[in-house]
Amino acid sequence: MTLPLRAHRAHQTLQSDTDWSWLSQWRSQAWSTFADTPWPTRKTEDFKYTPLKSLTNTDWELPTGSAKGTGRGVEFENWPRTVLTLIDGRLTDHDELPEGVTVKLLSKASAEDRVRFEQRLEAGLADNKQLFSLVNQALLSEVVWIEIAANQQLEKPLHINQIISSGAQQRVIPVRVLVDVANSARATLVETFSSEADGPVFINPITELMLADNARLTHYHLLMEQGDVRHLGAVQAQLGAYANLNAFHMALGGVLKRKDITVYHRGSGAELNLNGVYLPRGKEHIDYHTCLEHEVPHCTSQEVFRGIIGDQAKAVFNGRIHIHKDAQKTLAQLSNKNLLTSHQAEVDTKPELEIYADDVKCAHGATISQLEQKSLFYFLARGISRPEAEVMLSFGFINELLEGLEDEPVRLLLRPVLANLFAKEDIWARHLL
Amino acid sequence: MLKIDNLTAQVEDLTILNGLSLEVKPGEVHAIMGPNGAGKSTLGNVLAGRDGYTVTGGTVEFDGKNLFDLEAEERARAGIFLAFQYPVEIPGVSNMEFLKASVDAIRTARGEEPMSSMDFIKLARAKCKEVDLPQDFLKRGVNEGFSGGEKKRNELLQMMLLEPRLCILDETDSGLDIDALQVVAKGVNDLRSPDRGIIVVTHYQRLLDFIIPDYVHVLAKGRIVKSGDKSLALELEKHGYSWIDEEVA
Ligand SMILES: Nc1ncnc2c1ncn2[C@@H]1O[C@H](COP(=O)(O)OP(=O)(O)O)[C@@H](O)[C@H]1O
Numbered sequence: 205m206t207l208p209l210r211a212h213r214a215h216q217t218l219q220s221d222t223d224w225s226w227l228s229q230w231r232s233q234a235w236s237t238f239a240d241t242p243w244p245t246r247k248t249e250d251f252k253y254t255p256l257k258s259l260t261n262t263d264w265e266l267p268t269g270s271a272k273g274t275g276r277g278v279e280f281e282n283w284p285r286t287v288l289t290l291i292d293g294r295l296t297d298h299d300e301l302p303e304g305v306t307v308k309l310l311s312k313a314s315a316e317d318r319v320r321f322e323q324r325l326e327a328g329l330a331d332n333k334q335l336f337s338l339v340n341q342a343l344l345s346e347v348v349w350i351e352i353a354a355n356q357q358l359e360k361p362l363h364i365n366q367i368i369s370s371g372a373q374q375r376v377i378p379v380r381v382l383v384d385v386a387n388s389a390r391a392t393l394v395e396t397f398s399s400e401a402d403g404p405v406f407i408n409p410i411t412e413l414m415l416a417d418n419a420r421l422t423h424y425h426l427l428m429e430q431g432d433v434r435h436l437g438a439v440q441a442q443l444g445a446y447a448n449l450n451a452f453h454m455a456l457g458g459v460l461k462r463k464d465i466t467v468y469h470r471g472s473g474a475e476l477n478l479n480g481v482y483l484p485r486g487k488e489h490i491d492y493h494t495c496l497e498h499e500v501p502h503c504t505s506q507e508v509f510r511g512i513i514g515d516q517a518k519a520v521f522n523g524r525i526h527i528h529k530d531a532q533k534t535l536a537q538l539s540n541k542n543l544l545t546s547h548q549a550e551v552d553t554k555p556e557l558e559i560y561a562d563d564v565k566c567a568h569g570a571t572i573s574q575l576e577q578k579s580l581f582y583f584l585a586r587g588i589s590r591p592e593a594e595v596m597l598s599f600g601f602i603n604e605l606l607e608g609l610e611d612e613p614v615r616l617l618l619r620p621v622l623a624n625l626f627a628k629e630d631i632w633a634r635h636l637l
Numbered sequence: 638m639l640k641i642d643n644l645t646a647q648v649e650d651l652t653i654l655n656g657l658s659l660e661v662k663p664g665e666v667h668a669i670m671g672p673n674g675a676g677k678s679t680l681g682n683v684l685a686g687r688d689g690y691t692v693t694g695g696t697v698e699f700d701g702k703n704l705f706d707l708e709a710e711e712r713a714r715a716g717i718f719l720a721f722q723y724p725v726e727i728p729g730v731s732n733m734e735f736l737k738a739s740v741d742a743i744r745t746a747r748g749e750e751p752m753s754s755m756d757f758i759k760l761a762r763a764k765c766k767e768v769d770l771p772q773d774f775l776k777r778g779v780n781e782g783f784s785g786g787e788k789k790r791n792e793l794l795q796m797m798l799l800e801p802r803l804c805i806l807d808e809t810d811s812g813l814d815i816d817a818l819q820v821v822a823k824g825v826n827d828l829r830s831p832d833r834g835i836i837v838v839t840h841y842q843r844l845l846d847f848i849i850p851d852y853v854h855v856l857a858k859g860r861i862v863k864s865g866d867k868s869l870a871l872e873l874e875k876h877g878y879s880w881i882d883e884e885v886a
C-alpha cells in the first residue's frame with residue numbers, strides 16, 4: 205500500500221465539497237504530482253533512514269464537523285500571549301488580536317480575500333517536489349494567514365496552539381500557517397503541537413515565514429505530541445535584507461516525526477540563528493532535514509542541533525548548506541551533536557555542503573558520542589551515583605541550548621518536561637526539577 | 638585513617654606508581670612534592686577510584702577497610718575528597734544543581750536527611766563568600782568559563798560543603814595569585830581538625846608558608862623517596878629535585 209491509495213478518498217471528499225475552482229484545481233495539481241511520485245523506498249535518498257511504513261496501514265480521513273476536545277494544549281506560565289487555538293487543524297478560538305496583526309482563514313475567505321489567498325499561496329515557498337508539501341497542498345482545507353504590519357513591535361508573542369483532539373483517530377490533518385512579517389516589524393511566534401488522541405493520527409503541518417527587509421522574528425516550533433502520532437511537515441522561511449530569524453525547534457514523543465526546515469536568504473545582510481533539540485525514546489523516530497539556501501551575499505547562518513537518542517529509538521539529521529554562486533561573504537556554521545544513551549539507539553547524521561561561491565566561511569561538524577568519562581568521574585568523585593550522574597549530564601547536554609533561549613517562560617516550560625524525560629526513575633532527576 | 642602499602646599502579650600498561658607507601662593519621666597534614674610526571678596526580682586518581690588506572694600490587698586501607706572494595710562514588714561517600722588538578726567544565730549543569738546533588742548524596746550516605754533547598758542555598762552562598770567567588774557562580778554551568786583560579790576556588794567550595802574525612806588537594810595552588818593562594822590556605826586551615834586527614838600535593842613551597850604541614854614527602858618515579866618535616870620543602874625549593882635523585886641512586 206502507498207499513501208496516495210490510503211488518502212485518495214480524503215482528497216475526493218474534499219474536492220467535491222468546494223465551489224472555489226482555483227482551490228480545487230490547485231489541490232488536484234498537487235494530487236496528481238503526488239500520486240505520480242514513486243512511493244519512497246529505502247533507496248530514496250530523502251527517506252533513506254526514515255521508513256514511511258507506519259503511514260500506509262491506515263485509511264486516512266479528513267476531520268469532519270466541529271472538533272471535539274477539552275484539552276488546552278500547551279500552556280506557559282506567566283507569559284501573556286495572543287493565543288490562537290487550532291484543534292485538528294481548525295481555528296476554534298483566538299484572543300483579541302493586537303494592533304497591526306490580521307488573521308485570515310482560507311475556509312472563511314470572502315470573494316476578495318480569495319484573490320489574495322490565490323496570489324499568496326502561489327507565491328509561497330512550499331517545495332513542489334517535497335512529498336509532504338504535496339500532501340499538504342493536495343489535502344489543503346485550512347490556511348491560517350497572519351500578517352504583521354510594517355514597523356509593528358509586538359509586545360506579546362503570538363502562540364499558535366495546535367491540539368490534536370481525542371476524536372482524531374485515523375485523521376490526516378493538513379494545515380498551513382503563513383506568517384508574513386512586514387518591513388521592520390518585530391514579533392515572537394510560538395507554535396506548539398500536542399495530542400489527546402490515542403489512535404493513529406497523521407498531522408501534516410506547513411509553516412511559512414516571510415520576513416521582509418529588517419524584520420525580526422523569534423520562532424519556537426515545539427513538537428510535543430505523544431503516542432500514536434505521525435508528524436510530517438515543513439517549516440519554510442524567507443529572509444529579506446537585514447532580516448533576522450531566531451528559531452528554536454524541539455521534537456519529542458510520538459511514533460514518527462519528520463520536519464524539513466528550509467531557509468532562503470534572499471536579502472543581503474540577513475541573519476539566521478537556527479537551533480534545535482530532539483529526544484526520541486522507546487521506539488520513536490525523529491528526523492530533521494534542514495537546508496540553508498544562501499542566495500545572496502553577506503548573510504549569516506548559525507545552526508546548532510543536538511539530539512539524545514535512548515532505548516531503541518532512532519534519529520536522523522540531515523544538514524544541508526547550499527551557497528549559491530552570488531552569495532559571497534557568506535558565513536555559515538552548522539553543528540550537530542548526538543548522544544546515544546543505549547546500545548540499541550541509532551542516529552544517522554549527514555552533512556551536505558554545496559558551495560559555489562569562493563569567498564565564504566563555512567563550517568560543518570557532526571558528532572555521535574557517549575557521555576564523557578572525565579565528566580562522569582567528576583560526578584562520581586563527589587559521591588553522586590552513576591545513574592544520577594548520567595541523567596544530569598545528558599540533561600546538561602540539551603540544557604545548554606535551552607539556556608540560550610531568549611524567553612524565560614519557554615525555558616521554564618521545557619526544563620521540567622525534558623528533565624522528566626531523562627529520569628528513568630524520578631529520583632535521578634530530582635536535582636534538575 | 639589512610640594506609641598505603643607498597644602500591645603499584647599502571648596507566649595503559651605503563652607502571653606509574655611503583656612501590657608507594659604512605660600513612661596519614663587523623664589530624665595530620667601531609668604535603669607531597671615532586672617533579673612533573675612523578676605520579677602525584679596518578680596517586681590522587683587511584684585513591685579516588687578513577688577508571689583507567691590498574692592497581693597491580695600493594696594495599697590501601699581507609700578506616701581499616703580495603704579501599705579497592707569501594708566504587709568511586711562509595712569512596713566519596715566514605716569521606717574521600719579529591720580536589721582536581723584540572724576541574725572539568727560541564728556546561729548545561731548549574732553549579733548549584735551539582736553541589737546540591739553532591740551534598741545530598743553524601744548526607745544520605747551518612748544517614749542524614751537531604752537539605753531543604755532554602756537551607757542549601759543559604760549555606761552555598763555563605764561558602765561562596767568564604768572562597769571569594771561571586772554568588773552568580775552558583776547559577777553558572779559547573780566550571781563553565783571559569784578562570785583557572787576560579788576553578789580551584791570552586792573545588793575548595795565543594796570541599797567545604799562536603800566536609801570530607803580525607804582531603805586530597807592536587808595542585809590546588811597552581812595558577813593562583815597570592816590573594817587567591819591565601820583564600821585557599823585559609824579554607825584548608827579552617828578544615829584542619831583532629832579527625833580529618835589532609836594531603837596537599839603541590840609543586841611549590843610557597844603554599845606551605847600558609848598551610849604548615851606535619852610531614853613533607855618527595856614523590857619521584859612512582860614512590861615516596863624521602864620524607865621529612867616542613868624544612869624538607871625549603872631544601873627542595875633551594876636545591877631542586879636532582880639531589881634527591883642522586884641520593885636515591
Ligand atoms: N591517562 C593517562 N594516560 C597516559 N599516561 C598517563 C595518564 N595519566 C598519567 N599518565 C602518565 O603518568 C605519569 C605520571 O603522571 P601524573 O600522575 O599526572 O604526574 P604528576 O601529577 O606528578 O605531574 C606521566 O608520565 C603521565 O604522562
Ligand SMILES: [Mg+2]
Nearest residue numbers: 677678722808
Ligand atoms: Mg599532576
